[in-house]
Amino acid sequence: MSRSSDRRPLNQQFASDNNAGICPEALDAICMANVGHAPSYGEDRWTAEVCDLFRELFGCHCEVFFVFNGTAANSLAIASLCRSYHAIICHRLAHIETDECGAPEFFSHGAKLLLADGPEGKLDPANVRQIITKRSDIHYPKPKVISVTQATEVGTVYTPHELEAVSEVAREYGLKIHMDGARFANAMASLEIEPAAITVDCGVDVLCFGGSKNGLAMGEAVIFFDLAAAKEFAYQCKQAGQLASKMRFIAAQWLGILKSGAWLRYARHANQMAELLEQRLRQISQIEVIMPRQANSVFVRMPEDVVTQMHRKGWRFYTFIGAGGARLMCSWDTTEEAINAFVADLKECLLA
Numbered sequence: 001m002s003r004s005s006d007r008r009p010l011n012q013q014f015a016s017d018n019n020a021g022i023c024p025e026a027l028d029a030i031c032m033a034n035v036g037h038a039p040s041y042g043e044d045r046w047t048a049e050v051c052d053l054f055r056e057l058f059g060c061h062c063e064v065f066f067v068f069n070g071t072a073a074n075s076l077a078i079a080s081l082c083r084s085y086h087a088i089i090c091h092r093l094a095h096i097e098t099d100e101c102g103a104p105e106f107f108s109h110g111a112k113l114l115l116a117d118g119p120e121g122k123l124d125p126a127n128v129r130q131i132i133t134k135r136s137d138i139h140y141p142k143p144k145v146i147s148v149t150q151a152t153e154v155g156t157v158y159t160p161h162e163l164e165a166v167s168e169v170a171r172e173y174g175l176k177i178h179m180d181g182a183r184f185a186n187a188m189a190s191l192e193i194e195p196a197a198i199t200v201d202c203g204v205d206v207l208c209f210g211g212s213k214n215g216l217a218m219g220e221a222v223i224f225f226d227l228a229a230a231k232e233f234a235y236q237c238k239q240a241g242q243l244a245s246k247m248r249f250i251a252a253q254w255l256g257i258l259k260s261g262a263w264l265r266y267a268r269h270a271n272q273m274a275e276l277l278e279q280r281l282r283q284i285s286q287i288e289v290i291m292p293r294q295a296n297s298v299f300v301r302m303p304e305d306v307v308t309q310m311h312r313k314g315w316r317f318y319t320f321i322g323a324g325g326a327r328l329m330c331s332w333d334t335t336e337e338a339i340n341a342f343v344a345d346l347k348e349c350l351l352a
Protein backbone atom coordinates (compact mmCIF):
# COMPACT_ATOMS: atom_id res chain seq x y z
CA MET A 1 0.00 0.00 0.00
CA SER A 2 1.57 3.29 -0.96
CA ARG A 3 -0.03 5.94 1.13
CA SER A 4 1.60 8.58 3.21
CA SER A 5 1.42 8.03 6.94
CA ASP A 6 -1.49 9.80 8.64
CA ARG A 7 0.55 9.80 11.79
CA ARG A 8 3.67 11.62 10.68
CA PRO A 9 3.61 15.14 12.12
CA LEU A 10 4.04 17.73 9.42
CA ASN A 11 7.66 18.41 8.56
CA GLN A 12 9.30 16.06 11.02
CA GLN A 13 11.80 13.56 9.66
CA PHE A 14 14.80 11.53 10.81
CA ALA A 15 16.91 11.93 7.67
CA SER A 16 19.42 14.48 8.92
CA ASP A 17 19.77 17.27 11.39
CA ASN A 18 20.36 19.53 8.41
CA ASN A 19 16.78 18.82 7.31
CA ALA A 20 15.60 20.88 10.27
CA GLY A 21 14.81 24.56 10.01
CA ILE A 22 16.38 27.57 11.69
CA CYS A 23 16.04 27.85 15.46
CA PRO A 24 14.31 30.99 16.79
CA GLU A 25 17.47 32.26 18.51
CA ALA A 26 19.35 32.29 15.18
CA LEU A 27 16.46 33.64 13.14
CA ASP A 28 15.76 36.44 15.62
CA ALA A 29 19.45 37.30 15.63
CA ILE A 30 19.42 37.66 11.83
CA CYS A 31 16.48 40.08 12.11
CA MET A 32 18.15 42.04 14.88
CA ALA A 33 21.32 42.40 12.80
CA ASN A 34 19.26 43.70 9.90
CA VAL A 35 19.74 47.36 10.84
CA GLY A 36 20.76 49.36 7.80
CA HIS A 37 24.33 49.38 6.65
CA ALA A 38 27.27 47.70 8.34
CA PRO A 39 30.85 47.02 7.23
CA SER A 40 31.20 43.89 5.08
CA TYR A 41 33.59 40.89 4.98
CA GLY A 42 33.67 40.42 8.74
CA GLU A 43 34.57 43.98 9.71
CA ASP A 44 31.22 44.36 11.49
CA ARG A 45 30.55 44.47 15.23
CA TRP A 46 28.63 41.17 15.35
CA THR A 47 31.62 39.28 14.00
CA ALA A 48 33.98 40.99 16.46
CA GLU A 49 31.67 40.17 19.35
CA VAL A 50 31.13 36.54 18.45
CA CYS A 51 34.86 35.91 17.95
CA ASP A 52 35.39 37.13 21.52
CA LEU A 53 32.58 34.88 22.70
CA PHE A 54 34.30 31.86 21.12
CA ARG A 55 37.53 32.84 22.92
CA GLU A 56 35.58 32.95 26.15
CA LEU A 57 33.93 29.60 25.42
CA PHE A 58 37.26 27.88 24.79
CA GLY A 59 39.09 29.85 27.46
CA CYS A 60 42.01 30.76 25.25
CA HIS A 61 43.06 33.01 22.44
CA CYS A 62 41.92 31.32 19.25
CA GLU A 63 41.46 32.68 15.74
CA VAL A 64 37.91 32.35 14.39
CA PHE A 65 36.68 32.33 10.78
CA PHE A 66 33.29 31.64 9.23
CA VAL A 67 32.51 29.68 6.08
CA PHE A 68 29.25 28.61 4.52
CA ASN A 69 29.33 24.85 5.05
CA GLY A 70 31.10 21.91 6.59
CA THR A 71 32.83 20.68 3.47
CA ALA A 72 34.51 24.07 3.02
CA ALA A 73 35.37 24.26 6.72
CA ASN A 74 37.05 20.84 6.73
CA SER A 75 38.76 21.18 3.38
CA LEU A 76 40.18 24.63 3.99
CA ALA A 77 41.19 23.83 7.56
CA ILE A 78 43.06 20.76 6.34
CA ALA A 79 44.61 22.73 3.48
CA SER A 80 45.91 25.25 6.02
CA LEU A 81 47.76 22.47 7.85
CA CYS A 82 49.43 20.66 5.00
CA ARG A 83 51.14 20.96 1.66
CA SER A 84 50.42 19.07 -1.54
CA TYR A 85 52.83 16.20 -0.78
CA HIS A 86 51.43 15.56 2.70
CA ALA A 87 48.92 12.98 3.90
CA ILE A 88 45.95 13.24 6.23
CA ILE A 89 45.07 10.23 8.34
CA CYS A 90 41.36 9.81 8.96
CA HIS A 91 38.90 7.06 9.76
CA ARG A 92 37.63 4.98 6.87
CA LEU A 93 34.10 6.27 7.60
CA ALA A 94 35.14 9.93 7.89
CA HIS A 95 32.96 12.49 6.16
CA ILE A 96 36.08 14.00 4.54
CA GLU A 97 36.64 10.62 2.85
CA THR A 98 33.11 9.55 2.01
CA ASP A 99 31.05 12.71 1.54
CA GLU A 100 33.13 15.66 0.41
CA CYS A 101 33.72 14.85 -3.25
CA GLY A 102 37.50 14.99 -2.85
CA ALA A 103 37.39 18.60 -1.63
CA PRO A 104 40.08 18.11 1.07
CA GLU A 105 42.46 16.78 -1.61
CA PHE A 106 41.37 19.47 -4.06
CA PHE A 107 41.94 22.40 -1.71
CA SER A 108 45.28 21.03 -0.53
CA HIS A 109 46.31 20.45 -4.15
CA GLY A 110 46.72 16.72 -3.93
CA ALA A 111 47.39 15.84 -0.30
CA LYS A 112 46.30 12.25 0.17
CA LEU A 113 43.84 10.82 2.66
CA LEU A 114 45.14 7.67 4.34
CA LEU A 115 42.36 5.56 5.81
CA ALA A 116 42.61 4.13 9.29
CA ASP A 117 40.37 1.74 11.16
CA GLY A 118 39.01 1.63 14.64
CA PRO A 119 35.84 0.45 16.36
CA GLU A 120 32.67 2.53 16.42
CA GLY A 121 33.90 5.17 13.98
CA LYS A 122 36.82 6.23 16.17
CA LEU A 123 40.49 6.08 15.25
CA ASP A 124 42.52 3.32 16.83
CA PRO A 125 45.78 4.99 17.95
CA ALA A 126 47.80 1.83 17.27
CA ASN A 127 46.51 1.71 13.69
CA VAL A 128 47.29 5.41 13.25
CA ARG A 129 50.83 4.74 14.43
CA GLN A 130 51.17 1.85 11.95
CA ILE A 131 50.12 4.10 9.10
CA ILE A 132 52.55 6.84 10.12
CA THR A 133 55.49 4.48 10.45
CA LYS A 134 54.72 2.24 7.48
CA ARG A 135 56.91 4.23 5.11
CA SER A 136 59.42 7.00 5.50
CA ASP A 137 60.80 7.16 1.98
CA ILE A 138 60.33 9.93 -0.51
CA HIS A 139 57.99 7.89 -2.71
CA TYR A 140 55.10 8.02 -0.27
CA PRO A 141 53.18 11.12 0.93
CA LYS A 142 54.35 12.37 4.30
CA PRO A 143 51.73 12.08 7.07
CA LYS A 144 51.04 15.54 8.44
CA VAL A 145 47.52 15.70 9.83
CA ILE A 146 45.25 13.42 11.83
CA SER A 147 41.58 14.17 11.35
CA VAL A 148 39.04 13.13 13.97
CA THR A 149 35.27 13.55 13.83
CA GLN A 150 33.44 14.60 16.99
CA ALA A 151 30.71 13.31 17.26
CA THR A 152 31.65 10.57 14.77
CA GLU A 153 29.82 9.61 11.60
CA VAL A 154 28.24 6.68 13.45
CA GLY A 155 27.01 8.79 16.36
CA THR A 156 29.67 7.93 18.90
CA VAL A 157 31.73 10.39 20.92
CA TYR A 158 35.46 10.47 21.72
CA THR A 159 36.16 10.85 25.43
CA PRO A 160 39.07 13.15 26.40
CA HIS A 161 41.00 10.01 27.30
CA GLU A 162 40.47 8.46 23.85
CA LEU A 163 41.34 11.68 22.05
CA GLU A 164 44.44 12.14 24.21
CA ALA A 165 45.67 8.73 23.05
CA VAL A 166 45.38 9.85 19.40
CA SER A 167 46.96 13.16 20.28
CA GLU A 168 49.93 11.44 21.88
CA VAL A 169 50.71 9.70 18.59
CA ALA A 170 50.36 13.02 16.76
CA ARG A 171 52.78 14.71 19.14
CA GLU A 172 55.27 11.88 18.90
CA TYR A 173 55.51 12.22 15.11
CA GLY A 174 54.90 15.96 14.80
CA LEU A 175 51.46 15.70 13.21
CA LYS A 176 48.66 18.28 13.50
CA ILE A 177 45.11 17.50 14.60
CA HIS A 178 42.01 18.59 12.77
CA MET A 179 38.59 18.03 14.32
CA ASP A 180 35.49 17.77 12.15
CA GLY A 181 32.90 19.06 14.60
CA ALA A 182 29.84 19.15 12.37
CA ARG A 183 28.11 17.78 15.49
CA PHE A 184 30.49 19.23 18.06
CA ALA A 185 27.56 20.62 20.05
CA ASN A 186 26.01 17.16 20.34
CA ALA A 187 29.33 15.76 21.49
CA MET A 188 29.60 18.49 24.11
CA ALA A 189 26.08 17.82 25.32
CA SER A 190 26.93 14.15 25.57
CA LEU A 191 30.20 14.64 27.46
CA GLU A 192 29.05 17.49 29.72
CA ILE A 193 32.56 18.93 29.98
CA GLU A 194 34.14 22.26 29.08
CA PRO A 195 34.72 22.64 25.31
CA ALA A 196 38.45 23.20 25.94
CA ALA A 197 38.76 19.79 27.58
CA ILE A 198 38.08 17.93 24.32
CA THR A 199 39.83 20.39 21.96
CA VAL A 200 42.69 22.66 22.87
CA ASP A 201 43.58 20.65 26.00
CA CYS A 202 43.79 17.49 23.87
CA GLY A 203 46.07 19.11 21.30
CA VAL A 204 43.50 19.91 18.64
CA ASP A 205 44.99 22.49 16.26
CA VAL A 206 41.86 23.40 14.36
CA LEU A 207 38.20 22.71 15.04
CA CYS A 208 35.41 22.99 12.49
CA PHE A 209 32.47 23.84 14.74
CA GLY A 210 29.21 23.06 12.98
CA GLY A 211 26.33 25.50 13.02
CA SER A 212 24.02 24.15 10.30
CA LYS A 213 23.17 20.96 12.19
CA ASN A 214 22.74 22.89 15.43
CA GLY A 215 19.96 25.22 14.26
CA LEU A 216 21.61 27.82 12.03
CA ALA A 217 20.52 28.53 8.46
CA MET A 218 24.14 28.09 7.43
CA GLY A 219 27.61 28.95 8.62
CA GLU A 220 30.35 26.93 10.30
CA ALA A 221 33.03 28.37 12.54
CA VAL A 222 36.64 27.39 11.87
CA ILE A 223 38.53 27.80 15.12
CA PHE A 224 42.32 27.75 15.15
CA PHE A 225 44.08 26.95 18.40
CA ASP A 226 47.30 26.79 16.40
CA LEU A 227 47.61 30.50 15.69
CA ALA A 228 50.44 30.11 13.20
CA ALA A 229 48.24 27.93 10.96
CA ALA A 230 45.60 30.67 10.91
CA LYS A 231 47.92 33.32 9.56
CA GLU A 232 46.89 33.24 5.90
CA PHE A 233 43.59 31.40 6.33
CA ALA A 234 41.55 34.45 5.37
CA TYR A 235 43.15 34.37 1.90
CA GLN A 236 42.30 30.68 1.53
CA CYS A 237 38.66 31.39 2.41
CA LYS A 238 38.46 34.28 -0.01
CA GLN A 239 40.08 32.38 -2.88
CA ALA A 240 37.74 29.43 -2.30
CA GLY A 241 34.69 31.66 -2.51
CA GLN A 242 33.97 31.18 1.18
CA LEU A 243 34.33 34.73 2.46
CA ALA A 244 30.79 35.98 3.08
CA SER A 245 30.44 39.65 2.27
CA LYS A 246 27.41 39.90 4.55
CA MET A 247 29.28 38.11 7.31
CA ARG A 248 27.23 39.79 10.03
CA PHE A 249 24.29 37.48 9.30
CA ILE A 250 26.38 34.37 9.93
CA ALA A 251 28.03 35.93 12.98
CA ALA A 252 24.71 37.14 14.38
CA GLN A 253 23.24 33.63 14.26
CA TRP A 254 26.17 32.32 16.26
CA LEU A 255 25.74 35.17 18.73
CA GLY A 256 22.09 34.21 19.04
CA ILE A 257 22.78 30.60 19.98
CA LEU A 258 25.96 31.17 22.03
CA LYS A 259 24.71 34.05 24.19
CA SER A 260 21.46 32.30 25.06
CA GLY A 261 23.07 28.93 25.63
CA ALA A 262 20.70 27.57 22.96
CA TRP A 263 23.55 25.76 21.17
CA LEU A 264 23.98 23.39 24.09
CA ARG A 265 20.31 23.26 25.06
CA TYR A 266 19.28 22.22 21.56
CA ALA A 267 22.10 19.71 21.29
CA ARG A 268 21.00 18.21 24.59
CA HIS A 269 17.44 18.07 23.33
CA ALA A 270 18.49 16.31 20.12
CA ASN A 271 20.52 13.80 22.14
CA GLN A 272 17.62 13.19 24.53
CA MET A 273 15.22 12.62 21.67
CA ALA A 274 17.65 10.09 20.18
CA GLU A 275 17.84 8.40 23.57
CA LEU A 276 14.07 8.20 23.75
CA LEU A 277 13.87 6.85 20.19
CA GLU A 278 16.50 4.26 21.06
CA GLN A 279 14.57 3.14 24.15
CA ARG A 280 11.40 2.76 22.12
CA LEU A 281 13.15 0.83 19.35
CA ARG A 282 14.88 -1.51 21.78
CA GLN A 283 11.43 -2.71 22.87
CA ILE A 284 10.78 -4.05 19.36
CA SER A 285 12.32 -7.48 18.92
CA GLN A 286 12.79 -7.27 15.12
CA ILE A 287 14.79 -4.06 15.43
CA GLU A 288 18.46 -4.23 16.33
CA VAL A 289 20.40 -1.20 17.56
CA ILE A 290 23.82 -1.58 15.93
CA MET A 291 25.84 1.31 17.38
CA PRO A 292 26.15 2.68 20.89
CA ARG A 293 24.00 5.80 20.93
CA GLN A 294 26.08 8.60 22.36
CA ALA A 295 24.85 11.67 20.51
CA ASN A 296 21.78 12.46 18.39
CA SER A 297 21.57 9.48 16.05
CA VAL A 298 20.33 5.92 16.38
CA PHE A 299 21.66 3.28 14.00
CA VAL A 300 19.39 0.27 13.63
CA ARG A 301 19.00 -2.77 11.49
CA MET A 302 15.46 -3.47 10.31
CA PRO A 303 14.06 -5.87 7.71
CA GLU A 304 14.62 -4.60 4.15
CA ASP A 305 10.92 -4.63 3.24
CA VAL A 306 10.16 -2.61 6.35
CA VAL A 307 12.60 0.07 5.20
CA THR A 308 10.74 0.19 1.88
CA GLN A 309 7.36 0.36 3.59
CA MET A 310 8.46 3.11 5.94
CA HIS A 311 9.81 5.12 3.01
CA ARG A 312 6.48 4.59 1.24
CA LYS A 313 4.70 5.97 4.26
CA GLY A 314 6.71 9.12 3.71
CA TRP A 315 9.39 8.70 6.37
CA ARG A 316 12.81 9.84 5.28
CA PHE A 317 15.98 8.31 6.69
CA TYR A 318 19.25 7.10 5.20
CA THR A 319 20.45 3.52 4.94
CA PHE A 320 23.93 3.99 3.46
CA ILE A 321 25.75 6.01 6.09
CA GLY A 322 28.65 4.79 8.16
CA ALA A 323 28.41 1.13 8.98
CA GLY A 324 25.11 0.58 7.15
CA GLY A 325 21.70 -0.04 8.65
CA ALA A 326 19.21 2.77 9.00
CA ARG A 327 20.41 6.01 10.52
CA LEU A 328 17.74 7.87 12.46
CA MET A 329 18.90 11.38 13.19
CA CYS A 330 17.30 13.69 15.71
CA SER A 331 17.66 17.44 15.60
CA TRP A 332 17.12 20.55 17.71
CA ASP A 333 13.40 20.51 16.95
CA THR A 334 12.58 16.79 17.01
CA THR A 335 9.36 16.19 18.95
CA GLU A 336 8.18 13.28 21.05
CA GLU A 337 5.11 13.14 18.79
CA ALA A 338 7.34 12.49 15.79
CA ILE A 339 9.02 9.65 17.65
CA ASN A 340 5.66 8.19 18.68
CA ALA A 341 4.39 8.40 15.11
CA PHE A 342 7.53 6.83 13.69
CA VAL A 343 7.44 3.94 16.16
CA ALA A 344 3.72 3.37 15.63
CA ASP A 345 4.20 3.22 11.86
CA LEU A 346 7.18 0.94 12.28
CA LYS A 347 5.18 -1.49 14.39
CA GLU A 348 2.43 -1.46 11.79
CA CYS A 349 4.93 -2.26 9.03
CA LEU A 350 6.41 -5.11 11.05
CA LEU A 351 2.95 -6.65 11.49
CA ALA A 352 2.04 -6.33 7.81
Ligand SMILES: *Cc1c(COP(=O)(O)O)cnc(C)c1O
Pocket residue numbers: 069070071072074095096149152153180182183212
Ligand atom coordinates in the same frame (compact mmCIF):
# COMPACT_ATOMS: atom_id res chain seq x y z
C1 LIG B 1 27.17 17.19 7.73
C2 LIG B 1 28.59 16.91 8.00
C3 LIG B 1 29.59 17.77 7.51
C4 LIG B 1 29.30 19.01 6.70
O1 LIG B 1 28.67 18.80 5.51
P1 LIG B 1 28.18 19.99 4.55
O2 LIG B 1 27.07 19.37 3.81
O3 LIG B 1 29.32 20.34 3.67
O4 LIG B 1 27.79 21.13 5.40
C5 LIG B 1 30.90 17.47 7.85
N1 LIG B 1 31.20 16.42 8.61
C6 LIG B 1 30.27 15.59 9.11
C7 LIG B 1 30.67 14.46 9.99
C8 LIG B 1 28.93 15.80 8.78
O5 LIG B 1 28.01 14.96 9.27
